[in-house]
Amino acid sequence: MLTKVYGSAVFGVEATTVTVEVNIDKGIGYHLVGLPDNAIRESNYRIAAALKNTGYKIPGKKITINMAPADLRKEGSAYDLTLAIGILAASGQIREDSVGDYLIMGELSLDGGLQPIKGALPIAIKAREEGFKGFILPNENAKEAAIVNDLEVFGVENIREVIDFFDGESILEQTIIDTREEFYKNLDFPEFDFADVKGQESIKRAMEIAAAGGHNIILIGPPGAGKTMLAKRLPSILPPMTLHEALETTKIHSVVGRVKDSGLLSQRPFRSPHHTISDVALVGGGAYPQPGEISLSHNGVLFLDELPEFKRGVLEVMRQPLEDREVTISRAKFTVTYPSSFMLVASMNPSPGGYFNDPDAPVTSTPAEMQRYLSKISGPLLDRIDIHIEVTPVPFEELSDDRKGESSVEIRKRVTKARVLQTERFADLEHVHYNAQMNTKQIRAYCKLDEASKTLLKNAMERLNLSARAYDRILKVSRTIADLAGMNEVDGSHIAEAIQYRSLDRDGWLG
Template sequence: MLAKVLSSALLGIDAIMVDVEVDIAQGLPQFATVGLPDGAVKESKDRVKSALKNSGYEFPNRKITVNLAPADVRKEGAAFDLPISIGIMAATGVVKSDHLKKYLLLGELSLDGGVKPVRGCLSVAVAAKNAGLAGIIVPEENAREGAVVEGIEVIGVSELAQVVEFLNGERPVIPCVVDVQQLFRQNLDHSDDFSEVKGQEHAKRALEVAAAGGHNILMIGPPGSGKTMLARRIPSILPTMSFNEAIETSKIYSVMGLLDRDRALVSGRPFRSPHHTISDIGLIGGGNTPKPGEVSLSHNGVLFLDELPEFKKHVLEVLRQPLEDGKVTISRALTSLTYPSRIMLVTAMNPCPCGYLGDPLHQCSCTPVMIHRYRSRISGPLLDRIDIHIEVPAVKYRDLADRSDGESSAAIAGRVELSRNRQLERFKGTKVHCNAQMTPRFIKKYCEPDAAGQKMLEMVTDRLGLSARTYTRILKVARTVADLEGSETIRENHISEAIQYRSLDRKTI
């Protein structure tokens, strides 16, 4: 007696179809699982046996072989419990096989027959839709997550008996439906607003430019100057996520099991702020069982690294590839996984170890050697990949005592949105979404300054000895400044402002 049930396995943030084949033959009682299963999959035989018996079904006392195809892909987790149990009952004739070709099954079983939630349901729903299936049968807690994908039935179940009755046509289950627009609106309200920030107009302008072009930014200033406060308000001025961006980001959170069960969709720009003690695997991803790191959890959002020089140097160096490519590739003996990491990197640091270098009100106690050692923890190649460096001075009493509100995030976001729309129109039909992602071909085409701008750029490049990468960063930022102004031509004032955002380079004049 042979039965086949459709299921799925995760490969990176995507899901692939898996055929769960169950064969029950005469012979000594045995339960064998083949097809490259991990420990959790092998242990499913005990969970399945108890779940069947405690749900009132008979467990066949024969030789049972379960094959998970394709056999060359490693199967992980307990999500195969439900398809294996249904496969056994289909092979014994308890479950009719009519609907097994139409639905994909996924779920972990408890010993009493309950169906527990699993990770990656959103990716599975996308894979099932692409495969042309009628729907998926998943744990009730995962139903809203899968229902975000339109055009496919998502059947949420809470116990094994409910699945059996549904497949046999004895108990109809209403598919889960969610209001995607409502899910979007839930995440659009930001608790932090730029109107709460006192002073720091220069820093606010730099953050507006960074948000408008998707540029990486480094803020340098003494303790208490508001660097973290400014960084936490950046998502409030970033453009609204598109549906495709929301799905792509939500898939990462779904695979990690971090997706909110009530909201089921990450529609607001992510903001991640890992501690400086994080490891390279925690930041980039990987491990024995590869998982996305903080840089992928920040996809389409902001990765904020506070106290940048305190991070281990080798941890910071692994950021170089994802900042350039917008993705992280993790290679293992059996497979190679790619996680998206298109992020806006926001970093902050003190000017020196004590934090008060250049502060007129505090005495700096650091020697030149200490300052050099502190700053050398950040390599030149990494700094070259950060488009904007700005100084954030201590806030003066006059600004702190000012009772009037500053410019709101909504007003700044309006200008950023207009600038991004210009960029999307400019790069229509390409893989570039904003100015920060421009390749040399696009820089040559769209970043040609006028005569006065070229003269200023030539003079500054020669005086500072800028690298080729820094030169292109200035052009990209100038392009964004021009877009905020609504100008198609990059003028001298745009170049001048872009140069002002390279404070670490200007120190070497």
């Protein structure tokens, strides 16, 4: 007897429906075809034990299972439940009249319990697109899949519940989530708040500008100055995610199994990989490509602490994703593209000893040592960072002050207002949404200077020995400063402030 049941395979952040055809005939044997990996090949042992402990069995006949399309590689243990239900239906142990109406996924434990799967959200989206009546999956993934409207989602604890459901002996409880309510209720409660930061007003200002224009930023300062603390608070002042951004971000985290009970992600991601990370772990890849840290940071912040400690080769692979806002991983038979539109926030000490070239510092470094240390960061990578800011230690008077600083919610209001202006400005441009994404042509169009401002910028570049690459960056940042002030034109005060944020371009830093 032939029965068809349905599962799904995830490639990149998209799902493809897999038809599992189970044929039971005279003879003996168990044949699984359709490019399954080892985890799927081992499933017959898990299925046999789970069915026996539930009061059922694998029939002692010739069982042929095809996972179509047969030329598409399938991987992971999430097909256990699909295969088990197919075998039970084909052998007549359960009713088969409605098994084809549902997409079924789940990893089986030996006692019949179900373990969570990866990629529940993209699978649920595909199930709705293809008109399935519902999606049956482990209970731990139910909230994540229930984000998708117009699809019945049933979270189950064990295979017995699924068997009783198809036999008509019980009804599964549908998981229902109000996606919009779930999304909006957590928007204004950031985990880290700028109100807790003592002093550092100039740094907070620089981070507000970075957030408003989507600019990458690097913080330079000695140990204990507060670089990491400030960086962790940056997501709290970024504009709230839109529902579309939240779904896009949740899909990526779903693929690597990082969502489960939390449902829709409403806070922008903040990723902080260790400096020993490999290039594959950063951009994504592997035999079966998975998203890397830059994709997990999509619509959020990627924080690289102690930037010169990262391997140079690892940093160089970020250059193309920073420019294109996506990363493409190619293999012999397929290509996977992951989105990677993130804000890069980096921090570093100014020298191997950790302090500026100061004779009073606990550990001093010679100018040559500082130059060698700073040169670990390549010019092309630095070229993609708009704001460089020096972070100095907080004086005791400010550290001991009991007064609260301005909250992240208040700063976020100004940032959001500036972003709205940019959205309107770039409404006709497909790939430009905020100031940091402007190219040279757009900079010339939207950052026009009067003669006084041109003279100020010319004098600053000559006197401070600013490099040529600093010119466009200053104009971009000054455009954002003008947006925060609600002004249509860039003037001298905006240029003057933007010039302060190019520390590493000055003579004596990177030459």
